[in-house]
Amino acid sequence: MAAEPNDLELVREVLAGRTEMFELLVRRYQRLVATAALRMGVPRQEIEDVANEVFYKVFRSLNRYEPSHALSTWLYRITVNAALDHRRSRRHDSQSDELPESLAGSGPSALEEAGERQRAALLQEALGRLPEHYRTPLLLTHVEGLSLEEVGRVMNLPEGTIKSRLFRARAQLKEIIRRHYPGLAPEGAFGETA
Amino acid sequence: MSGLIRFQRPDDPGAAWADELLRPLRRREADVDVAHSVMLRIAGPAASPAPWALPKPWSQVRWAAAFLGGCAALALLIATAGAMILGGDEGARAAIALTSVAARMTVHGFDHMAGALWVLASAALAFFKGAWIEIDALSPLVRGGALASALAGLASIGVSIIVVSRARRSAPMAQRSGTSLDNGGPA
Numbered sequence: 001m002a003a004e005p006n007d008l009e010l011v012r013e014v015l016a017g018r019t020e021m022f023e024l025l026v027r028r029y030q031r032l033v034a035t036a037a038l039r040m041g042v043p044r045q046e047i048e049d050v051a052n053e054v055f056y057k058v059f060r061s062l063n064r065y066e067p068s069h070a071l072s073t074w075l076y077r078i079t080v081n082a083a084l085d086h087r088r089s090r091r092h093d094s095q096s097d098e099l100p101e102s103l104a105g106s107g108p109s110a111l112e113e114a115g116e117r118q119r120a121a122l123l124q125e126a127l128g129r130l131p132e133h134y135r136t137p138l139l140l141t142h143v144e145g146l147s148l149e150e151v152g153r154v155m156n157l158p159e160g161t162i163k164s165r166l167f168r169a170r171a172q173l174k175e176i177i178r179r180h181y182p183g184l185a186p187e188g189a190f191g192e193t194a
Numbered sequence: 195m196s197g198l199i200r201f202q203r204p205d206d207p208g209a210a211w212a213d214e215l216l217r218p219l220r221r222r223e224a225d226v227d228v229a230h231s232v233m234l235r236i237a238g239p240a241a242s243p244a245p246w247a248l249p250k251p252w253s254q255v256r257w258a259a260a261f262l263g264g265c266a267a268l269a270l271l272i273a274t275a276g277a278m279i280l281g282g283d284e285g286a287r288a289a290i291a292l293t294s295v296a297a298r299m300t301v302h303g304f305d306h307m308a309g310a311l312w313v314l315a316s317a318a319l320a321f322f323k324g325a326w327i328e329i330d331a332l333s334p335l336v337r338g339g340a341l342a343s344a345l346a347g348l349a350s351i352g353v354s355i356i357v358v359s360r361a362r363r364s365a366p367m368a369q370r371s372g373t374s375l376d377n378g379g380p381a
Contacts, residue, residue: 019236019237020233022232022233022236023229023232023233026228026229026232026233027229030225030226030227030228030229031223031224031225031226034224034225034226035222035223035224035225037224038222038223038224039219039220039222044224047224047226048226048228048231051226051228052228052231052232052235055228055232056232056235056236059232059236116218116221119218120218120219120221120222123215123216123218123219124219138212138216139216139219141209141212142209142212142213142216142220143216143219143220145220167206170206170207170208170209170211170212171205171206171207173212173215174205174207174211177215184215185215186211186214186215
């Protein structure tokens with residue numbers, strides 16, 4: 001059985017006119033794009049639209065892809081921009097999607113899950129209070145697990161800038177949580193030295 | 195993730211804090227299947243297949259056509275302007291007059307600016323010349339002053355030597371036993 005073509009081979013095939021090969025790329029990365037969009041605050045019911053838009057943009061600008069960087073980094077970049085555009089255009093209430101509708105009659109695991117979802121929704125709300133240029137590096141670093149170099153590439157900024165934005169983002173988030181969401185703070189967060 | 199951030203500012207709660215806080219978000223995952231819809235959209239009539247760049251020969255033809263078009267437009271402009279000037283058009287004459295006035299004003303402006311710069315440069319040069327003459331004239335005085343100071347220093351040393359030698363001569367003589375003194379000093 002032939003080995004699966006890698007990302008670069010697929011990109012070259014698509015650029016050479018074999019458009020159908022793009023489907024393989026979509027299947028390979030649709031989970032990454034959807035998860036990143038969800039974590040960037042896109043409501044679950046709108047993720048499909050955002051993912052669709054992201055892959056369409058990828059297809060349209062595939063000739064601008066730089067093979068020296070990972071395709072996933074480029075996808076993150078397009079996903080972040082799409083999520084920000086979505087956020088700007090909708091200004092939706094992030095709670096409506098994620099808060100549990102009813103907890104009556106739920107078992108312990110369901111309760112835990114509901115609690116987790118509620119916590120995530122409140123976190124999204126707290127993150128929504130951060131300026132975009134602080135929220136994005138924070139999410140990419142601490143939620144997506146990207147390195148500073150990768151975040152810099154996604155945001156098209158030098159590493160030093162990302163580092164200083166991360167410092168400020170964390171400091172601001174800490175203040176937001178202390179003032180508005182004290183229940184979200186990790187154990188002993190405000191007792192210890194910063 | 196925590197290892198990424200090595201430095202921490204006083205008001206920064208740190209990477210570990212952020213990792214712990216945002217853990218619920220890391221657990222959230224979404225899965226969609228958009229492959230079919232994306233492929234339909236790509237294949238649709240509205241989608242322009244941007245991935246394929248215009249072939250090179252076509253790009254050259256496009257460039258040449260644009261260049262020729264530009265040349266033709268310029269030629270047309272010059273021919274029209276020439277016809278208007280030769281035909282004694284009122285607007286063309288006014289435009290020429292305006293252009294010549296602007297050119298004259300520009301030339302005069304530069305002339306005045308150059309004159310002002312020249313005056314400034316001459317004044318600065320005269321000032322520096324004067325300062326140099328001043329320094330040159332004062333230099334013998336400075337040299338004389340330095341010589342006088344040196345002589346005064348030497349005289350002061352000579353006087354000190356004389357004073358010290360006389361004082362030694364008139365000082366009381368002390369014996370080893372310390373009992374008797376010839377010159378009447380204290381016993």
